[in-house]
Structure formats: C-alpha cells, structure tokens
Amino acid sequence: MTFDDFSDTETALRDSLGRWLADHIDLSRHARVDAPPSPPVWRSLARDLGLTGAGLPESAGGLGGGLRAHLVVLRTLGGALCAEPYLSTALVAGSALQRAGTPLANALLAAIAAGDAVVAWAHAEPGARNAARPAACTLRQDGTGWRLDGRKSAVTTAPWATHWLVSARIAASGASALVLLDAANPGLSRRDLRALDGGWASEVRLDDIALPAEAVLQTGPAADDTLAAALDAGALGVCAEALGVLERMLADTLAHVRERRQFGVPIASFQALQHRLADMHIAFQQAEALTWAVADACHDASDAQNGGNRDAARSRALAVSAAKVTVGAACRTVGQGAVQLHGAMGVTEELPVGRFFRRATQIELMFGSSGQHLRRIDRLQAPEKS
Amino acid sequence: MLTRLTPDEAAFRDEVRRFLDDALTPALRAAGRRCSGIFTDDPHGNDWHRVLAQRGWSVPKWPVEHGGTGWTPMQHYIFASELAAADAPPRAPMGPGMVAPVIMAFGTPAQQQAWLPGIRNGDDYWCQGYSEPGAGSDLAGLQCRAVRGQDADGDHFRLNGSKIWTTHAQYANRMFCLVRTASGGKPQQGISFICFDMALPGITVRPIHSLSGDHELNQVFFDDVRVPASGLIGEENQGWTIAKYLLQHERGASWAPNLRARWRRLEAALEDAFAGAGQGDAEYADLRGELAGLHCRIEALQALELRTLRAQARGAPPGISPSIGKVLGTELKQALTELHVRIAGPAALPHARLEDAGAHTLGVSEDGLFAMASYLNDRAASIYAGTNEVQRNLVAAHLLQH
Numbered sequence: 001m002t003f004d005d006f007s008d009t010e011t012a013l014r015d016s017l018g019r020w021l022a023d024h025i026d027l028s029r030h031a032r033v034d035a036p037p038s039p040p041v042w043r044s045l046a047r048d049l050g051l052t053g054a055g056l057p058e059s060a061g062g063l064g065g066g067l068r069a070h071l072v073v074l075r076t077l078g079g080a081l082c083a084e085p086y087l088s089t090a091l092v093a094g095s096a097l098q099r100a101g102t103p104l105a106n107a108l109l110a111a112i113a114a115g116d117a118v119v120a121w122a123h124a125e126p127g128a129r130n131a132a133r134p135a136a137c138t139l140r141q142d143g144t145g146w147r148l149d150g151r152k153s154a155v156t157t158a159p160w161a162t163h164w165l166v167s168a169r170i171a172a173s174g175a176s177a178l179v180l181l182d183a184a185n186p187g188l189s190r191r192d193l194r195a196l197d198g199g200w201a202s203e204v205r206l207d208d209i210a211l212p213a214e215a216v217l218q219t220g221p222a223a224d225d226t227l228a229a230a231l232d233a234g235a236l237g238v239c240a241e242a243l244g245v246l247e248r249m250l251a252d253t254l255a256h257v258r259e260r261r262q263f264g265v266p267i268a269s270f271q272a273l274q275h276r277l278a279d280m281h282i283a284f285q286q287a288e289a290l291t292w293a294v295a296d297a298c299h300d301a302s303d304a305q306n307g308g309n310r311d312a313a314r315s316r317a318l319a320v321s322a323a324k325v326t327v328g329a330a331c332r333t334v335g336q337g338a339v340q341l342h343g344a345m346g347v348t349e350e351l352p353v354g355r356f357f358r359r360a361t362q363i364e365l366m367f368g369s370s371g372q373h374l375r376r377i378d379r380l381q382a383p384e385k386s
Numbered sequence: 387m388l389t390r391l392t393p394d395e396a397a398f399r400d401e402v403r404r405f406l407d408d409a410l411t412p413a414l415r416a417a418g419r420r421c422s423g424i425f426t427d428d429p430h431g432n433d434w435h436r437v438l439a440q441r442g443w444s445v446p447k448w449p450v451e452h453g454g455t456g457w458t459p460m461q462h463y464i465f466a467s468e469l470a471a472a473d474a475p476p477r478a479p480m481g482p483g484m485v486a487p488v489i490m491a492f493g494t495p496a497q498q499q500a501w502l503p504g505i506r507n508g509d510d511y512w513c514q515g516y517s518e519p520g521a522g523s524d525l526a527g528l529q530c531r532a533v534r535g536q537d538a539d540g541d542h543f544r545l546n547g548s549k550i551w552t553t554h555a556q557y558a559n560r561m562f563c564l565v566r567t568a569s570g571g572k573p574q575q576g577i578s579f580i581c582f583d584m585a586l587p588g589i590t591v592r593p594i595h596s597l598s599g600d601h602e603l604n605q606v607f608f609d610d611v612r613v614p615a616s617g618l619i620g621e622e623n624q625g626w627t628i629a630k631y632l633l634q635h636e637r638g639a640s641w642a643p644n645l646r647a648r649w650r651r652l653e654a655a656l657e658d659a660f661a662g663a664g665q666g667d668a669e670y671a672d673l674r675g676e677l678a679g680l681h682c683r684i685e686a687l688q689a690l691e692l693r694t695l696r697a698q699a700r701g702a703p704p705g706i707s708p709s710i711g712k713v714l715g716t717e718l719k720q721a722l723t724e725l726h727v728r729i730a731g732p733a734a735l736p737h738a739r740l741e742d743a744g745a746h747t748l749g750v751s752e753d754g755l756f757a758m759a760s761y762l763n764d765r766a767a768s769i770y771a772g773t774n775e776v777q778r779n780l781v782a783a784h785l786l787q788h
Contacts, residue, residue, distance in 0.1 A: 294689075
C-alpha cells in the first residue's frame, strides 16, 4: 500500500510503533467480545516508545509533529485495534487544551505528553445525535465557582481516564463552555459498557458537581470554536485510524482468496470476486488520498489563521466532512466486502477480520455520521438565500 | 480545491486566467459549453488548439525539446482546472495525447520531424484505428490485414479490413492504426503500428450516429490501401508493446478538473431549475444532498490524482493508477450527467441542436438539451479506452500479483 508522501520522520514513527504493536498485541484474542478487557496501550506508548506526545507541541514537552504525526500514530494503532485512549487523549483533548491555553489546560497537556494523564472526551449527549453544541449538560454560577449537572453518552476511555473534558451549556446565557474534571470526582457516576472494538462506551451522570472557576477552561464563542475544532480533529483522527483498519482487512482478504480453494481452484480466480476486490481497493485508495490531503489542508489553515479566521474554519469543516463521508463509504465497501469474501468464517469471532469490521462500522458513526457530514457540506455550500 | 497554491503557483494561475480572459472568445466558450459529446467538434476544438499553440501551450505535457512547457505536475493541474472552469473547448487527444507520445518513444528522428510539428500547431488532426467490429475489449483479436510488398514506388503495406468507433475520422487527415502483419502464435504477436494519410485511395469513412444523434464516431473501411512503409512505427510485429504504452497515456489523464467544472454547472442549473418552485421544495433538498455526495467523490479523486502526479514527478511508475483513475473518472462523470438529467427534469425532454434552443420566440432551455445529450453520450465513458470491467480485471490482477 502507498505511504509515498510520508516524511522520513513519519515513516520511522509508523515503523517503530508498528513493530511494537506486532510484538505486544495478540490479534488472535485482542478485542474478542468474550476476552477480558485489554489494558490500554497508553502507558506502554509513553514508557517504551515515548509517543504520547508525538503530535503535541514542544512547549508542552511533546515532539511537535502536529496533526500529521497524530494521524500517523492513529493509522498505525488502527491496524491493531488500539486507537483508544490515544484518540480521545492526545488528539481530541490535546487539540482542545491547546486552544484553551489556560494554566490548568497547559499543565494537563504536559501530563498527556509525559504519558501521565488519560483524558475522556465527554461531548455526546443522549438523544442529541452529534450536535456541535451541548444542551443536556448545564453549568450554573455558584459564588466564584460553578455547578455542573447533566448526562453524557457513549463516552470512550472512561474506565482508564484520569481526567475528563466535558462540554456544557451555561444555564443563564445559553453559551457553550468547556469544563475540566478530575476522574475521581464523586459526582461522576458511570455505566461502563464494552464497545465492540475492545474499548469502552460509558453512560455518564454528572450530579451537581461543584467546580472552581478555573475548571471552566473556555466559554462563549471561543468555546464553540474549540469544540468545533476538537470535533473536526476527532473526525479526521478516526479517518486515519480507519485506514489502518481497512488496510488490514484488505490484506487478510487478499491472503484468504489466494489460499481458499473451491471447485478445484483458488477463489481468487473468479471474476466476480476480483471485481469486488478491485472496488475495495479503489475505495481504500480514495479514502487514503483524501485523508492525507485534508490533513495537509487543515495544517495550512491553522498556520494561516492561528485561531479565529472564519474562512479557515469553514474550509476545514468542508474538507473534514468530505474525508469523513469518503472514509465512511470505504468502511462499508471494504468491510462488507472483506466479510463476504471470507465466507462463513467472516461472520464468526474466530478471525480478526470480523473485529476489524466491527471497528470500521463504529468509525462511520463516530464524530458525526456520513449523513450529518453530507448535510454540513450542503449547508456550507448553500447559495446565499435571496 | 483542497490543495494550497504556492505564491509561484498562484501567479501561474493568474497568468493562465489573464490569457483565457483575452484568448477565449465568446464563440469558443459557447462551443465548449455546448460540447455534450466527449470532445468538441472540429473546427472549434482545433481553432482553440491553434490559439494555444501560438501561446506555446497546445502540448503542455510534451518534453520541452518537442515544444512542451516543462511545467510541474501542479501547473498542469492548474492549467487543466482553469481551462475547464472557463468553458474552453476540450480538444480531442488522439494527436497530442495519444500518438505523439508513441512517436516520441518509438519513432525515428525522421518520423518525429514529419509528424510532431503538425500535431503541435494544429495543422494535422489524427484519428485512432484500434477497435474492429470483431475486436473490442479483446483488442488482440484484430484482423485488419497489412501485407508488406515492393513496387516501383518502394516498400509499402497493402491494407484491407475495417476499423470502428473511430472518433472524428470525418475531420482527421491522418490515422494511426493497429494492423495484423503476421498470423500464427499468440494473437498479441504479429500486430504492427502504422500511420498514414486519410486521403489515400481506398479509404472510406461511414458515419455512426450516437444515442444523442451526434456524429462523433465512424467506421473506416480499407480497400487495398497502399500505405508507404515509412509509416511503420517501431519494428514490424512489435505493435502490441506500443499499443499498451499508448493505453497507459490514454487512461492516465486527470479527470477531476473537468468534473469539478461540471459539478459547478450542475449547481447553477439546480438553482435555475427551482427558481419557480423555490428552495423549500423537497426535491430541491434531495438534489442538493446528491450534489454534496458527488462533491466528496470529486475531492477524493482529486486527492488521488494529485498524489499520483507527485509520485510521477518523483519518477515512480504509474502502476495501476491509470486504471483506477479511468474507473473513478468515468463513473463520476456518468453520475454527474445522470444527476443533471434529474435536475433538468422535463426540460430534458425535447431534442434540438443546442445552438437552436433560443432561436425562436418560444425558447427552450439549452441546459436541458445539454443535460440529456451529455447523459446519452457519456454512457460511452465506461466502454471506451478499455471497458471498466476490463479495468477492474487489471486492478484485481495487480492486487493479486503483489
């Protein structure tokens, strides 16, 4: 497969992480529904590889690789079904904390880069689909501090987290806010459900939690911009992760059709299967090319704007949505094709391909479904109403 | 467009735009806009080619020593995008994009001298003799015979048989042709690549009208045509190697610049089509959603094409990317023309020449006529240059051998 646009540093990053995963993750058992939960790879990433800060700024103790480094890591983790908790911690929380820039945010960013902190990103709410602005979580002013109440849904990483980043709405003004919580806060109650990819999806209640003023990192339009940027980072992050997932399914499928014999010949000799393989490959190539093109475009946009430019945010949103839709389509074409071409073995727990298929299916639903991203593209491209 | 432009690239784009503002006359733009077939009818396509030649831009991709530009891949992409956005008439590629690379790679210095200048400046117009009634996807089965001989006027071939689906044979003054010069052995052996004048005695061109009623295609008959042996390119019986080389060029074009221009045209057509019913109409919302989906597919193809161009610039072989581009480009074009017909709705029902749409006090929508004609013509896209089924075979073979 093509990595032809990777820099030497990015290739080294991918190779060292890939070797570590091959040595440490047993894909014959990893992410099976009947297997005990795997420990997160986070500590090892920090201890053995020093990669938790790969994409974080040098000022926070990171390696300064930026968005592309995050995506290289996520793509590689995707090939071993290990994207959590890197995705929520380093990429999504990391990008929100960089934008917030308060002393508390900077301290947590440094702890992430050092591998000491794991962050749960709590944005989605029951019944709210993937609305960009929070509604079911409210903040009320209480003296010099705040009180936080509400519900969050399908939170990843929660059992492993040391900290929580929670989006909320200020009851009095309706403005958005970004809140930092300690995971040990007694007002946090969770129902941790296993997700089908070996990670977690937790339902969360926030019960009248008292917070000091500094725990509210951002409010108002600044918080909205941060939320939008973090959600776009997450969407592009799962696109990169999907590339690793899809690449593995393609490789497994190619190996299978070469080996499997029916009617006295390898099933790879049948044209109907060959055309399906071709379509899977073509879908993957599109997803791969667009994900990296969007990563470069986002990098340029953030260079150009340093925070506040509306046009840059619009371009970023358009580009990320196009990537998410394209990757979502590839998840279905490659995933369903891989299961079909594996025959009955493809619908069992026995083979890794089924677990990669589950993750591919989840990815299309995360950080905005394909339908939501198509609507956003349409909204952003709509002609001025006369 | 996702990709940023460097200051040099932005300056180049502005230079191209300034040139197009001056050089693309309203008549040429109208011809480009009305091109519902694959390529604009000569003479408009060739008129525009001559204008480009004066600027030194008629054959931008050629090597500089033959009159090319030496542009970067990104400059080629910008150039193609600007031309498409400005409704420049698309020029048929048989000369500049198909036979010329073959002449450069396999032709003698004398052949290069004889043929390349005429292609560059627009004096010559070429057509391609590949398919035969009995040899389509299975091109190696071709039967058009060329028998070598000597007479008072020298070394020559006697050509008998027929070629079909010959685009613009009615305009062409030259033809390049695959012929059978030996039989026995594998069908790929015994094929030769020869070039000749369409004015030679014994050549007959019969028009074939396409679904839209347009005349782009022809069948060409050869009745004991005497072709000078100086028209043979490469070695006798080496033609299959040359044919495959040419197909890589035929399929290696960039599709996204034209697809993006067409997408914008559909977006404008949609606003016009619902000017009465209004943007609150449910079908309007559906159609806009489909446009958003096609937008994503164009972005993905563009990213893929730019990645391929960067790899090409580094000297990497094209691999299977021409086949992938052909499948994606043609299927996207078909999806766009299909959506255009749905946008046009009842306006796509009448049949008339596009230039006659407004030539009456009871005018009809030129866009509606265009939508249906291009939908019908573009059914050919997944058939020409190797059917998309054949392309998928090639992609799968590539996957399974690596």
